[in-house]
Structure formats: C-alpha cells, structure tokens
Amino acid sequence: MTAACQLDHTDFAVSPLLREGLLLFFPVAALHAVLTPFAWVALFSLALPFAHDIPVSQWHAHEMIYGTYGAALAGFLTSAVPEWTDTPARRGRALLLLLALWIPGRVIGFAGLDALIAVAAVTDLAFLGLLLWYVVAALLARGSTRHASFAAWLMLFLLVEAGIYAAWLTGAIALAERLIHTALFVFLVFLSLALARINIVIINLALDPSGETTPYRPHPGRQNLTAGLVAIYAVAALVAPGSTVPAYLALAAAAAFFDRLAEWFIGFAAFRTHVAALAGANLFAGAGFMVIGLAGLGAPLAATTGVHILAVASLGLAVLSVFIVAGLRHTGRPLELPWQALAAVTLMTGAGLVRVLPEMGIGTFLLGGHYGLSASLWSAAFAIWLVGFLPLLRQPLKGVDGCH
Known part of the structure; x- marks a missing residue:
C-alpha cells in the first residue's frame, strides 16, 4: 500500500x-x-x-x-x-x-x-x-x-x-451585484481551463475507445483563448460597466467560444452524450456572451438574459458533464454512460432553454412561471445524476488508486 x-x-x-x-x-x-x-x-x-x-x-x-x-x-x-x-x-x-x-x-x-x-x-x-x-x-x-x-x-x-x-x-448593493457577476466570469475561466484539458481526453476516447491512439490534437491557440477573453471582459465589465468596451469584448469572447466548437468536428462520435454535452456548454457560453454584447450595443435584448445563459445553461451543462465523465473515470469504469447521464443532460439543457427563451420572445406563454420551471428542471438534472452515480462513487472498482 x-x-x-x-x-x-x-x-x-x-x-x-x-x-x-x-x-x-x-x-x-x-x-x-x-x-x-x-x-x-x-x-x-x-x-x-x-x-x-x-x-x-x-x-x-x-x-x-x-x-x-x-x-x-x-x-x-x-x-x-x-x-x-x-x-x-x-x-x-x-x-x-x-x-x-x-x-x-x-x-x-x-x-x-x-x-x-x-x-x-x-x-x-x-x-x-x-x-x-x-x-x-x-x-x-x-x-x-x-x-x-x-x-x-x-x-x-x-x-x-x-x-x-x-x-x-x-x-454597497450595486457593487455586490457587479462582483457576483465577476465571480460568475471567474468560474467560467475555471471551466474554460478545465475543459481545455478534459476535452482532449474525451474526444480521443470517443474516436478510439481503446485509448491506444490519440488521433485528436487540439489547436494550441484555441486552448486558452476563451479563458483569456473572458478574463479581459470581466475586468472591463467591473471597472467600466457604462462603456461599450465590455460589449465588444463580450462579442469577442462569444466568437472564441463559437470557434472552439470546431474541436467537435469529429464525425458521428460528436453525438455521443458526454461529447455533445461539452460542445453544448461551449455553444451556450458563446450564445450568452453574444446576447450580453448585443444588449450592450443597443439590441432589444437584456444583458441579464445572457448572464443566465452562462450561469444556468453553459455552466450547468459543463459542471454536469464533468460530474458524468469524472464519476466514471475516477471509479475505474469505461465511458459507457448509464441512462441517467442522458436524462440529466437533457433536463439541464431544458432548464437553460426554459430560463432564457421566454425572455427572448420564444415561448412567452411561460413568462412568470419560467423561473420555477427552470429551477425544477435544473434540480431534477442533478437529482437524476445523484441517484445514478452515487452507487458508483460509493463502490469504485479495484485498482482505481491502489487502495483496496
């Protein structure tokens, strides 16, 4: 031992x-x-x-x-x-x-x-x-x-x-609001840095489940571009919230997240749940920053809608994806997802869409009740993951870390 x-x-x-x-x-x-x-x-x-x-x-x-x-x-x-x-x-x-x-x-x-x-x-x-x-x-x-x-x-x-x-x-309640948004963006940087590392493993295993080859190599410039642009945007949004500079930087961050989607051009393997979920997290991040940027430039959109795309849809899907992948890999299991993983990803995607689409003029009949419905779907996504994966976490397969 x-x-x-x-x-x-x-x-x-x-x-x-x-x-x-x-x-x-x-x-x-x-x-x-x-x-x-x-x-x-x-x-x-x-x-x-x-x-x-x-x-x-x-x-x-x-x-x-x-x-x-x-x-x-x-x-x-x-x-x-x-x-x-x-x-x-x-x-x-x-x-x-x-x-x-x-x-x-x-x-x-x-x-x-x-x-x-x-x-x-x-x-x-x-x-x-x-x-x-x-x-x-x-x-x-x-x-x-x-x-x-x-x-x-x-x-x-x-x-x-x-x-x-x-x-x-x-x-200083107004300052606290801006700092909470800054905390959200800092956490997005964490996820960007983490997913840049996790995605390499996930895509290679999707292309070669045996793990014997690594056909995918990330573009070096793309790995940390999103994290860098989010960081620059966060500083600008904190110190110059009334300027149009943060809006343009938000659009640049959106473009970086959309550009990162090129990493998922890997054929049918991209449709596997854990692979698609990571792509979806990047897609939602790009959409969130795009809404924030357009709102800052006068488009008929609310910047808070973009923030909720980031907080609920993008980060929710990213965190859940990490839970699914790590829950299997760190208990010595192959990436063969139980049905709870697909259900959780579906519910989380629904939570993000229900939270923001009515505010963008789609499904306006849900306005008012969409807060509660989105929160319920978000909770249900984590509940299904917890029910499906807690038994796996409690019973790691032998040889995971050499402790038996």
Missing part, C-alpha cells in the same frame, strides 16, 4: 466517499443543487424568509456560484491537482474539514439570513483559503508551475468573494 493510501485510513475506511475529493464533493454539490432551488420555489416562492437588506436575486446567484459550483470546484481541484502533480491526494479528515467550512455559509444562504453575513463570510473565506492551500501545497511539493494558473484564479475567486461580503456588510 502506498503512502497516499495510508493517509487518514481510519476515516475513508468508514466511507469510500472520503478516498478522493470528487467522490465527496460532487455528490455534496449535486445535493445542494437539488434541494436549494427546489426549496426556494416550492417553500419560499422564490423569496427568502430572513432576507431584508440583501436582494433575494443576489442570495440566489451567490449560492449557485459559491455553493453548488464552489463545492464542484473543490471536488475537481482536490482530485485533479494531485493527479496532475503526482502528489498524494487529500483524503479523510482533510476533506471533512473542507466540507465543515463550506456548510455554514450554505445554511445561512439557504434562508437568506442577513443577520449572519459575518459568520458566512468567515467560513466561506476559510473554505476557499483552505482549498487554495491544498492546491498550492501540491504545486510546491512537485516544484511545478505548469498548473499555477488554477491557483491564481482560485485566489481571485476568493478575493471576489471577500469583496461581495464586504459590499453586503457596508450596504
């Missing part, structure tokens, strides 16, 4: 979910995605019982980004970074500590407890700070800077979170 397997053995012997970060945090993120929007719609009617000073829309957005997507990010980084750096993965108590810091903010955000913002700020920042240390420690142990961009963007994600809480505590 390796030294990595000996870490906190008494902890993860109790639960297989403590063997690796994604085995714990992906189900946690999915559970949060299932329960929170459902409760907001079914119990609170999109209101929050204790939210008075902070707009409900900001609580909702914050909990999606730093709650659901934050847990997903923790699962991804605590698994991917050790794999990339060939260092021992965090297990057992280290993961439970991270989870314990994530939970208080979710309880407070669930009901919009304005009075406990300071508590949420401390625990959320501690959660992101500990996650950052786990990433940096692996890079330092390896003496590598190859994946340092993830540490840099995680630091920025933490700083933006600090800014959001500071704005809430001082009553």
Whole structure:
C-alpha cells in the first residue's frame, strides 16, 4: 500500500466517499443543487424568509456560484491537482474539514439570513483559503508551475468573494451585484481551463475507445483563448460597466467560444452524450456572451438574459458533464454512460432553454412561471445524476488508486 493510501485510513475506511475529493464533493454539490432551488420555489416562492437588506436575486446567484459550483470546484481541484502533480491526494479528515467550512455559509444562504453575513463570510473565506492551500501545497511539493494558473484564479475567486461580503456588510448593493457577476466570469475561466484539458481526453476516447491512439490534437491557440477573453471582459465589465468596451469584448469572447466548437468536428462520435454535452456548454457560453454584447450595443435584448445563459445553461451543462465523465473515470469504469447521464443532460439543457427563451420572445406563454420551471428542471438534472452515480462513487472498482 502506498503512502497516499495510508493517509487518514481510519476515516475513508468508514466511507469510500472520503478516498478522493470528487467522490465527496460532487455528490455534496449535486445535493445542494437539488434541494436549494427546489426549496426556494416550492417553500419560499422564490423569496427568502430572513432576507431584508440583501436582494433575494443576489442570495440566489451567490449560492449557485459559491455553493453548488464552489463545492464542484473543490471536488475537481482536490482530485485533479494531485493527479496532475503526482502528489498524494487529500483524503479523510482533510476533506471533512473542507466540507465543515463550506456548510455554514450554505445554511445561512439557504434562508437568506442577513443577520449572519459575518459568520458566512468567515467560513466561506476559510473554505476557499483552505482549498487554495491544498492546491498550492501540491504545486510546491512537485516544484511545478505548469498548473499555477488554477491557483491564481482560485485566489481571485476568493478575493471576489471577500469583496461581495464586504459590499453586503457596508450596504454597497450595486457593487455586490457587479462582483457576483465577476465571480460568475471567474468560474467560467475555471471551466474554460478545465475543459481545455478534459476535452482532449474525451474526444480521443470517443474516436478510439481503446485509448491506444490519440488521433485528436487540439489547436494550441484555441486552448486558452476563451479563458483569456473572458478574463479581459470581466475586468472591463467591473471597472467600466457604462462603456461599450465590455460589449465588444463580450462579442469577442462569444466568437472564441463559437470557434472552439470546431474541436467537435469529429464525425458521428460528436453525438455521443458526454461529447455533445461539452460542445453544448461551449455553444451556450458563446450564445450568452453574444446576447450580453448585443444588449450592450443597443439590441432589444437584456444583458441579464445572457448572464443566465452562462450561469444556468453553459455552466450547468459543463459542471454536469464533468460530474458524468469524472464519476466514471475516477471509479475505474469505461465511458459507457448509464441512462441517467442522458436524462440529466437533457433536463439541464431544458432548464437553460426554459430560463432564457421566454425572455427572448420564444415561448412567452411561460413568462412568470419560467423561473420555477427552470429551477425544477435544473434540480431534477442533478437529482437524476445523484441517484445514478452515487452507487458508483460509493463502490469504485479495484485498482482505481491502489487502495483496496
């Protein structure tokens, strides 16, 4: 047994979910995605019982980004970074500590407890700070800077979170709104960087399931172009929101995401669920930035519609795709998707379309009720993934990481 397997053995012997970060945090993120929007719609009617000073829309957005997507990010980084750096993965108590810091903010955000913002700020920042240390420690142990961009963007994600809480505590609600949008764009950069790496593996396995050959090679200039343009747009949108500069930069980011779709010109293999889902995430990202750019230039569109395309459709589909692919690969299974994967991807696509199309003049009969319907479809997508994949995560096949 390796030294990595000996870490906190008494902890993860109790639960297989403590063997690796994604085995714990992906189900946690999915559970949060299932329960929170459902409760907001079914119990609170999109209101929050204790939210008075902070707009409900900001609580909702914050909990999606730093709650659901934050847990997903923790699962991804605590698994991917050790794999990339060939260092021992965090297990057992280290993961439970991270989870314990994530939970208080979710309880407070669930009901919009304005009075406990300071508590949420401390625990959320501690959660992101500990996650950052786990990433940096692996890079330092390896003496590598190859994946340092993830540490840099995680630091920025933490700083933006600090800014959001500071704005809430001082009553700067308009600034908090802009910072929440910035956090969304930072997370899009994370997904762009991650998918640039994941897509290489997925497309090659789609072309050659045996894994013996790698017929696909990505275009070097295309790999990080979307992340770079999103970053530039985010800065412009934060510092010059009234200018047309962000609008033009949004259109440039849209063009980069649409250009990236060329990577999926691989024949019929592109129609496999996990391959098409990643393409769909890029397609929605391009559409979201296009709407934001056109709205900024005076087109009869709302920029918030573009933001929701990014938050619900693009990021939702991207995160779900990572859950599906990693849920199989990191439990020692081939990419043979169960029916729950197709159902989850279909529901997530529906959630994105229902959320934005009525606001663009398509299906206007859904206006008003489309918020609740979209949230229900979004929750259902993660619920089906959770039901289908939790048994797989709890029972990894032998030989996954050498721990038996």
